[in-house]
Amino acid sequence: MEILATHRLSFTYPNATIPALKDISIQVKQGEFVVLCGPSGSGKSTLLRLFKPEIAPHGIKEGTLFFQGKPLQEVTPIVNAKELGMVFQDPENQIAMDNVLEELIFGMENLGFTTEQMRKKVAEMVNFFGLNPLLDKKIDELSGGQKQLLNLASILLLEPSVLLLDEPTAQLDPIAAKEFIHMLQRLNEEFGITIVIVEHRLEELFPIASRVILFDNGVLLHDTTPREMVKELGTHKTMKSFLPSSALLYLEFYKKAHAETIPLNVKETRQWLQGEHVEWDEPSEVSSAAAVPSPILELKEVDYQYSKNTPAVLYNLDLTIYEGEWLAIVGANGTGKSTLLKVIGGILKAQHGSMKYKGKKVRKWEPRKVSYLPQNPKLFFIQDTIRKEFEHLALKHGERNPEERIQNLLNKFGIAHLQNQHPYDLSGGELQKAALIGSLLVEPTILLIDEPTKGLDPESKRAFGELVSTLVDEGLTVVMVTHDIEFSATYATRCSMLFQGKITVTENTRDFFHENTYYTTVLNRATRNSSAYPVVTLEEARRIWRVKSPF
Amino acid sequence: MVRGFRSFHPIILLLYYLFAMAALMLYQHPMFLALATVAILLMNFMLDGGLELRKWRAMILIMAVLTLVLTPFFNQRGNHLLFYLFEKQVYLEAIWQGVMISLTLVCILTLFLTFNLVITPDKFVFLFSKIMPQWALLTMLSLRFVPLLRKRLLEIGDVQSIKGFSLKTGSVKGRAQSGMLFLQTLLTWSLEESIQTADSMTARGYGLGKRSKYQPYYMKKRDWLAFAFLLVSGSLVLFGWWLGDGVLTLLPVLEPVWLSGREWLYWILFFMMIGFPIWTEGKEMVKWKFLRRIG
Numbered sequence: 065m066e067i068l069a070t071h072r073l074s075f076t077y078p079n080a081t082i083p084a085l086k087d088i089s090i091q092v093k094q095g096e097f098v099v100l101c102g103p104s105g106s107g108k109s110t111l112l113r114l115f116k117p118e119i120a121p122h123g124i125k126e127g128t129l130f131f132q133g134k135p136l137q138e139v140t141p142i143v144n145a146k147e148l149g150m151v152f153q154d155p156e157n158q159i160a161m162d163n164v165l166e167e168l169i170f171g172m173e174n175l176g177f178t179t180e181q182m183r184k185k186v187a188e189m190v191n192f193f194g195l196n197p198l199l200d201k202k203i204d205e206l207s208g209g210q211k212q213l214l215n216l217a218s219i220l221l222l223e224p225s226v227l228l229l230d231e232p233t234a235q236l237d238p239i240a241a242k243e244f245i246h247m248l249q250r251l252n253e254e255f256g257i258t259i260v261i262v263e264h265r266l267e268e269l270f271p272i273a274s275r276v277i278l279f280d281n282g283v284l285l286h287d288t289t290p291r292e293m294v295k296e297l298g299t300h301k302t303m304k305s306f307l308p309s310s311a312l313l314y315l316e317f318y319k320k321a322h323a324e325t326i327p328l329n330v331k332e333t334r335q336w337l338q339g340e341h342v343e344w345d346e347p348s349e350v351s352s353a354a355a356v357p358s359p360i361l362e363l364k365e366v367d368y369q370y371s372k373n374t375p376a377v378l379y380n381l382d383l384t385i386y387e388g389e390w391l392a393i394v395g396a397n398g399t400g401k402s403t404l405l406k407v408i409g410g411i412l413k414a415q416h417g418s419m420k421y422k423g424k425k426v427r428k429w430e431p432r433k434v435s436y437l438p439q440n441p442k443l444f445f446i447q448d449t450i451r452k453e454f455e456h457l458a459l460k461h462g463e464r465n466p467e468e469r470i471q472n473l474l475n476k477f478g479i480a481h482l483q484n485q486h487p488y489d490l491s492g493g494e495l496q497k498a499a500l501i502g503s504l505l506v507e508p509t510i511l512l513i514d515e516p517t518k519g520l521d522p523e524s525k526r527a528f529g530e531l532v533s534t535l536v537d538e539g540l541t542v543v544m545v546t547h548d549i550e551f552s553a554t555y556a557t558r559c560s561m562l563f564q565g566k567i568t569v570t571e572n573t574r575d576f577f578h579e580n581t582y583y584t585t586v587l588n589r590a591t592r593n594s595s596a597y598p599v600v601t602l603e604e605a606r607r608i609w610r611v612k613s614p615f
Numbered sequence: 616m617v618r619g620f621r622s623f624h625p626i627i628l629l630l631y632y633l634f635a636m637a638a639l640m641l642y643q644h645p646m647f648l649a650l651a652t653v654a655i656l657l658m659n660f661m662l663d664g665g666l667e668l669r670k671w672r673a674m675i676l677i678m679a680v681l682t683l684v685l686t687p688f689f690n691q692r693g694n695h696l697l698f699y700l701f702e703k704q705v706y707l708e709a710i711w712q713g714v715m716i717s718l719t720l721v722c723i724l725t726l727f728l729t730f731n732l733v734i735t736p737d738k739f740v741f742l743f744s745k746i747m748p749q750w751a752l753l754t755m756l757s758l759r760f761v762p763l764l765r766k767r768l769l770e771i772g773d774v775q776s777i778k779g780f781s782l783k784t785g786s787v788k789g790r791a792q793s794g795m796l797f798l799q800t801l802l803t804w805s806l807e808e809s810i811q812t813a814d815s816m817t818a819r820g821y822g823l824g825k826r827s828k829y830q831p832y833y834m835k836k837r838d839w840l841a842f843a844f845l846l847v848s849g850s851l852v853l854f855g856w857w858l859g860d861g862v863l864t865l866l867p868v869l870e871p872v873w874l875s876g877r878e879w880l881y882w883i884l885f886f887m888m889i890g891f892p893i894w895t896e897g898k899e900m901v902k903w904k905f906l907r908r909i910g
Contacts, residue, residue, distance in 0.1 A: 145823060150818040157808045173826050173829060174823060174826055176825055183829075434777065443770055443804075447796075460780070488807050
């Protein structure tokens with residue numbers, strides 16, 4: 065039975081010339097797991113929101129939306145609130161109340177449940193989600209992943225028949241994201257809840273989705289099964305980056321593959337490789353003797369504690385950063401990655417240890433030497449428009465000819481047309497670039513980047529990676545902390561693992577991921593100990609593998 | 616202790632505090648107030664081992680001593696002239712009055728310390744929501760914002776300090792300017808983010824119909840018993856005050872301070888009521904101490 069449908073739906077935002085959605089007709093059947101994907105601004109979130117009239121964007125809507133065969137405007141708001149549950153992107157902002165229990169019952173209170181009903185349902189839900197230890201906690205004691213699970217639970221308490229999710233894992237670390245998606249899979253399989261999810265992180269979603277719908281510029285491009293989608297997009301220039309890397313590896317060698325044979329996860333890739341004969345060129349050892357770069361920043365025996373009674377976040381940490389490298393520091397949540405970056409940046413002062421810049425001890429940074437790109441690029445801006453921000457910054461640091469330099473950078477990064485906009489009106493990728501310009505304005509030698517890929521779609525991620533790569537080629541030293549293994553594997557030159565407050569290992573990116581068994585890219589997990597030479601990235605496979613194609 | 620004083624229904628607890636406050640204000644008699652001081656201090660120790668009391672100790676003492684010393688100095692009415700101080704008469708009546716005022720102050724302040732321990736914020740919101748449900752919801756929503764805004768302001772400060780805009784260094788004017796910019800950013804940012812909060816609330820049906828309220832507390836048998844006890848002892852204590860048994864007459868003639876006859880009855884009743892937490896909490900403490908040994 066059809067549970068959600070649109071018929072020739074078009075939507076135009078006020079003052080926009082191009083419609084955000086054009087002539088969309090889709091049907092979602094009960095119990096389906098549908099993934100909506102596409103680049104930022106392709107209209108997928110708009111579509112999701114149109115199903116909730118109370119929070120739908122303003123604009124001109126043509127066509128009809130249906131819920132259980134009834135036009136949406138005939139569905140009463142109460143039924144809509146109960147039956148269509150919606151989870152949003154930011155885990156923090158969705159939470160209205162101050163503690164976990166109050167938040168869980170918020171929706172039920174709105175719909176007038178009695179205390180007995182609430183007690184019963186909460187008991188059920190808390191057991192299902194394992195939220196017991198959290199029940200009496202304050203919201204600000206929870207991690208991002210816990211917050212998002214809480215949001216999901218508080219919506220499920222209303223027993224919705226459809227879950228609409230708008231990039232629910234974009235702000236989560238990979239482990240929490242996996243856990244969240246796993247929970248969605250359980251809800252779909254064990255309870256038959258229909259799921260419609262907008263998401264950029266598709267690696268985990270492709271294997272469990274029953275359908276994938278692709279949008280571009282408000283037009284529905286494809287609406288098909290995940291495997292068919294892989295086949296359709298395998299040759300597409302930009303949309304390709306949405307596909308799981310296993311599928312991309314396969315398509316690299318079988319351009320005209322049958323949809324059923326395409327592997328979507330590690331297990332299927334390994335099965336494919338078992339029956340495959342792959343030859344390879346032994347990768348030539350990169351001659352590292354060419355020029356030993358000089359260390360630009362040396363940290364020795366650094367300790368950091370937030371307060372006397374809490375355990376040390378960083379303990380006896382040594383780290384050497386070389387000139388002109390892109391160092392990625394990876395590690396699990398709460399290992400002190402961001403703290404380390406703040407210590408390097410001088411925001412936090414280490415209780416013990418020393419930091420040397422080109423051999424000289426650093427007491428206080430001159431702003432020209434080090435710049436910082438925060439996790440949330442919105443925080444970088446304290447002026448109304450991005451151009452004012454740059455001018456303000458240039459004035460502060462007495463930059464000569466700031467106007468010329470600003471315009472150069474704006475042009476170089478391709479966002480010159482946005483310079484008079486308010487920073488919050490920019491998309492995630494554009495804002496990231498704008499903040500990057502701001503941090504480059506003072507011509508720093510070291511750039512610190514905190515979790516740059518959070519919430520970016522694959523295309524913006526790629527653009528950002530390449531942009532920073534060119535900067536590194538021009539001589540900038542970049543230190544980045546991140547959860548994003550695939551991103552580090554593709555762009556960083558060296559990788560460090562932070563564990564128990566120490567850097568446990570630092571190696572060239574390729575060696576680093578080759579030697580890791582669990583903490584490594586999907587492709588490396590799929591190809592290690594297989595019949596083929598293990599690779600870390602698709603790029604590497606393309607270079608050294610030779611698959612005898614039967615086609 | 617699960618069944619101690621704190622486990623009563625918040626309304627019972629509130630009722631106790633109302634009665635106790637009223638009794639402390641009405642019973643202006645050194646014998647009664649001294650008894651109350653002992654009882655309330657004991658209650659403080661039973662509830663948290665005197666931790667909260669220790670924090671406020673100095674301030675309470677200073678206030679008590681100041682009132683004790685200054686009242687006789689300013690109050691110039693009485694029949695029993697004791698001595699002259701800086702050419703001012705000091706009367707016995709005024710000294711007793713000083714004792715009573717300072718004891719009342721100590722009692723009320725220390726009682727309020729236990730109020731904070733007993734009526735925790737969630738109980739407070741519960742009580743509040745009984746009277747004004749809309750405002751209680753608003754309070755809950757704003758409670759969430761306190762840590763959130765603090766965290767955000769810190770984040771802004773961190774990021775901007777690397778950019779060279781700091782509140783800790785530089786000229787006063789520069790710091791003030793940065794501070795204003797930070798606050799402005801905090802405001803714009805938070806407004807922007809709270810649109811999402813509003814969306815999420817609306818998506819869960821906020822404002823569609825009459826809200827119900829989850830009742831985390833309900834009246835149990837022991838709550839009703841406590842209610843009856845408080846009502847009876849409270850009315851008797853009020854009656855005693857009406858009879859004038861708990862008030863020391865200072866003028867025109869100073870009454871003997873030591874109690875006599877019927878006054879002792881009210882003294883005991885007063886203690887029973889003010890000491891209500893001591894019985895309930897003490898029973899549990901004794902249980903813990905002895906029951907454990909049997910096991």
